[in-house]
Amino acid sequence: MPTPDRTSLDAIVQAARDILESQGLAQLTMQAVAGRVGVRAPSLYKRVRNRDALVRLVSEATLLDLEKHLNAVPATREPQENLAALLRALRAFAHARPAAYHLIFTNVPAPAKPDLDLLTRAATPLLRIAADLTGPGQTLEAARTITAWAHGFISMELADAFNLGGDVDRAYEYGLTHLTTAITKPT
CATH class of the missing domain: 1.10.357.10 (Tetracycline Repressor, domain 2)
Structure with a gap:
C-alpha cells in the first residue's frame, strides 16, 4: 500500500519562496524545504527532481x-x-x-x-x-x-x-x- 502524500507541490514551492526571502538563495536547499514542509528530503524528490528544478519553480x-x-x-x-x-x-x-x-x-x-x-x-x-x-x-x-x-x-x-x-x-x-x-x- 502506498504511503499517503504529506505535502503538495504548492506547499513545497511556497516553502521555497519563504526560505528564499528570509534566508537567501544560498540557503534554498532541498533539505531546508523538506524541513519547512515537515517531510524528509528524499520525499521531496517525488515532486521536485533536484535543486535546479526547485529554483526554476520558484x-x-x-x-x-x-x-x-x-x-x-x-x-x-x-x-x-x-x-x-x-x-x-x-x-x-x-x-x-x-x-x-x-x-x-x-x-x-x-x-x-x-x-x-x-x-x-x-x-x-x-x-x-x-x-x-x-x-x-x-x-x-x-x-x-x-x-x-x-x-x-x-x-x-x-x-x-x-x-x-x-x-x-x-x-x-x-x-x-x-x-x-x-x-x-x-x-
Whole structure:
C-alpha cells in the first residue's frame, strides 16, 4: 500500500519562496524545504527532481506573480503615464519580494532557468507600452533600456547603495520621467 502524500507541490514551492526571502538563495536547499514542509528530503524528490528544478519553480512562481502585478496596473490613454505607473508597480513588487525579484534577474544554470514563455508574458505589459512610446521598430530596444535602468536603480536601492543622501523616491521619479522623454518618438 502506498504511503499517503504529506505535502503538495504548492506547499513545497511556497516553502521555497519563504526560505528564499528570509534566508537567501544560498540557503534554498532541498533539505531546508523538506524541513519547512515537515517531510524528509528524499520525499521531496517525488515532486521536485533536484535543486535546479526547485529554483526554476520558484522563479516561475515569481514571474507569474509579477505578470499579474504588472497586468493589474490600470492603463490610461497616455503611454508616458502608463510607463510611469508600470515602473512604480515594478519597484513596489521588488520591495515586497526582494530576493524573488533578484532571482528572476540572476544567472542560474540552464536547468534552473524559467520557461521563456513566462519571461515573455511577464514582459508583455512593458513591451506594449514601449511600442506605444517608440513605435514598432524600436520596441525591444526601448524595453531593454527601460528594464536596464529600472533594474539598476531598484537593485542599488535594495542594496542600500545610494549613500549620498537625497530623496530616493524623487530620484526614481526623475529618472523615469527623463527616460520616458528620451525614448518617446517625436510627434
